[in-house]
Amino acid sequence: MSLVILSNQETNQDLNTDSEWEKPYSFNNALKETMVIPPNSQVALQSIKVNKSGSITLQGSETFFSCVGIDLNAVANKDIEIHQTTMNPIRTNIRTSDSLYQETLSIEEMADKMSLAMDRGLPHPDMYGLQKCSIRNDSAGKFEGLNLEYTSGGDMGDTSNQPALTSAAQYNLTMLVGGDPLDTRTLAVTTVASGTQFLSNANPIVDPEMRFYANEIIMKQNPLSHYNGEMRIDLTDVVVDQTDFVVDQPCAFGLTRSNAVETIDPDYFDTDQEYLNSGIETIDTGNIQFFDYVIRLEQKQDQSTPDTDFYLWIGQSSVSPDAVPIHGGEEDVFCMREVFYYEWDTTTAAPTPGTAKSSFTARYNMTTNTLKINQFKFQIDGEMVNLWYHTGTFDDTDAGFGDTNNGGAVGTWTILSSFTQASKSDWELLNINQAGDLFSYKEHIPKPIGQQTWNLYPKIFVGSSVRDKGVVMSKWGGRVTTVADFSDNDRDYYLRMENTGNIGEIKALEGRSMFIMGGGEIDPIFAYFFPMKGMAAGSNNLPETFGYNVMLGESIRYKFSTGANIKSFLGFSQSVLTNSTPPTFVGDIATYKGDSAPVFSQTTLFVRLNNFTQISYNAGIGRPSKVIYVMPRFDNSGREDGSALYFEPAQRIYLDLGNTETLYINDFDVTIVDSRERLSRSLTGTTVMCLHIKQKDM
DSSP: OEEEEEEOOTTTTTSOTTOOTTBTTEEEEEEEEEEEEOSSEEEEEEEEEEEEOOEEEEOSOOEEEEEEEOOTTSGGGTTOOGGGSSOOOEEEEOOOSSTTSOEEEEHHHHHHHHHHHHHHHOOOTTTTTOOEEEEEEOTTSOEEEEEEEEOOOOOOTTOOOOOOGGGEEOOOOTTTTTTOOOTTTSOEEEEETTEEEEEOOOOOOOSHHHHHHHTEEEEOSSOBOTEEEEEEEEOOSSBSOTTTOOBOSOEEEEEEOOOOTTOSSOTTBOTTOOOSOSSSHHHHHHHSSOOSEEEEEEEOOSSSSOOSSEEEEEEEEEEOTTSOOOSSOTTOOEEEEEOOSSOOOOSSSOOOOGGGSOSOSSOOBTTTOTTOEEEEEEEEETTEEEEEEEESSOOOSOOOBTBTTSSOSSSEEEEEEOGGGSOHHHHHHTTOEETTEEOOGGGSSOOOOOGGGSSOEEEEEEOOSSTTOEEEEEEEOBOOOSOOSSOOGGGOHHHHHHHTTOHHHHHHHHTSGGGOOOOTTSOGGGGSOOOOOOBOTTSTTSBTTOEEEEESBOOSSSTTOTTOBOHHHHTOSOSEESTTSOOEEETTEEEEEOSSOOOOOOOOEEEEETTSSOOEEETTTTEEEOEEEEEOSSOTTSOSSEEEEEEOOSSOOOEEOOOSSOEEEEEEEEEEEOTTOOBOTTEEEEEEEEEEEEEOOO
8 A cells, every 4th residue: 555645846847937847736756765565556636736727618609709999888989980991890709729628727827818919819010919918906916807908009100110121022923924034024123321212223115014013012011110111212213313303214013901912902992993094005904003002103194195294193992983982882983083182173162171172283293303203101090091202312210200390401392192181070071062073082192091991001102114113111110020921811801701712701891981081973972071080199009099909799879790799708898899988098008907807617627547457447538548536616625716625535446456466656647627628727726636546345
């Protein structure tokens, strides 16, 4: 008869957090001297002491929704519906490690999984990777509940994080150019002192449509921040000289969403729609290049023959003026549209908003270039995309707008097209319908940033057939990521919807009124004023009046949140967490506190002696087992969880070792598992147990 005391070595269990060696639920004890077990022996558990933190069972169906925007539960917004905003609730599951079965987790593991889910729920460049679910204890150290902590990154106006050259990609053109090598048809992308340079190679392609595909590059890393993130382009090698900056080569540069590399544009993008005023061959090629926002320097294309001069165009993706938008319906035609930064109506009674009226009366001639424009800038300010042009000595600083030097102490930056050109009241004047005509401001400024365009990347085109013509991206205010391609659905909402077959959700967003420019056959109701929100001081790194909206349960106000079901699971009493809840702010971190501790699982645990010859059976998983003891829900003192839980069976159950010969034992391999014989990671600290080994009574 022998008693054997076993335990994990607590001092070693944290040496390798990825290993299951010497954990309180999985350990091995070795003997310095061999233990001799006589024939026909039995084994039983005498007692066991464990520390149990409490566990939660995850079914894999736990779902919540989240989005960033105005608080629809606020009284001031009671008349606003979600389709009148740029946000849409994003469905997120708390993933199990094994999708086939439920998973029992410690509260610490549960908090970690919820943190990852919170990130997936906000795949925004300024937010992904920053969200956290934390554990809250009372003053005595007893677990009290969970906190959901939301935050966003700070001002990026003074920062430049150029994407790595390895992230540069050209679309797959094999089928477009008959499988010919593309080496001489791609842009050369290199690092220079001022930034990232894009230069043309000798281009033998005659077909202009193929030329547009062959000479465009997208950088697939570090999406542009929405907190004053800036893309600055220097006209270095598409001009005759660096004095008058006479443009003599076609090019385009701007921002695009993260389409899959194998595709050229969104599935619903229509390249047959013309936005560069049809009439000559080179027009059509401009329509096949997808950008969300773009500046083009092209020869004039509104007459029967091309002009020899190059003109400044602004474009963006939007619904065709010949379409009849029905919120994502089949009649929506998504295409490139021209933004008329010129041509403000001054000949009719239509009001024109003060400083919003551009000084340009026609497309600006970049060949004569009387202003000597030498740089352009895209700036994201919350929901607003602002376009600027620069004159004078090159601005080579990283200083952003909002600083005292207004974007650099050298040269002058001037707004080219922006919602900020006038006050809100000025813009609202443009919604007035006079004499049956609606004068839409939307055709004059960039559309707002929407959830479908959260992640924007630089895209460059140089249309020259001459070698070494191009531009330099001298500033890129992107959030640093380790991802160098578009394969990560977790961090990109558009990509997730595209790759999971939910493109209809994106189309519904594209069809919302704030993204539609108006004009043509579009119903005038879609051309009305939308108050874009910019970043504001004291707004916790969010656009003005924005907040984190989290649907733990289904919500009437936040439509499309059907299936949210984790309110009680996480210990919250409210179905929707918004600024009205309200959160507690510490710095820029908004914390929503759970009202009570989550309900712990009533999980039965089992002790296994893995390297002995006893046999038991687990019919639940349909195979033999090594289980020697079932730990009841409550210990001998009536406690369910906590430290030093002590279990000693009133009557020991012995299992035959089945040894007809003497056994020689040098080690003991112990694991503590759940009913599906998965390790029970809810145990902490040191586990101590005692085995009783004896010969079978004859």
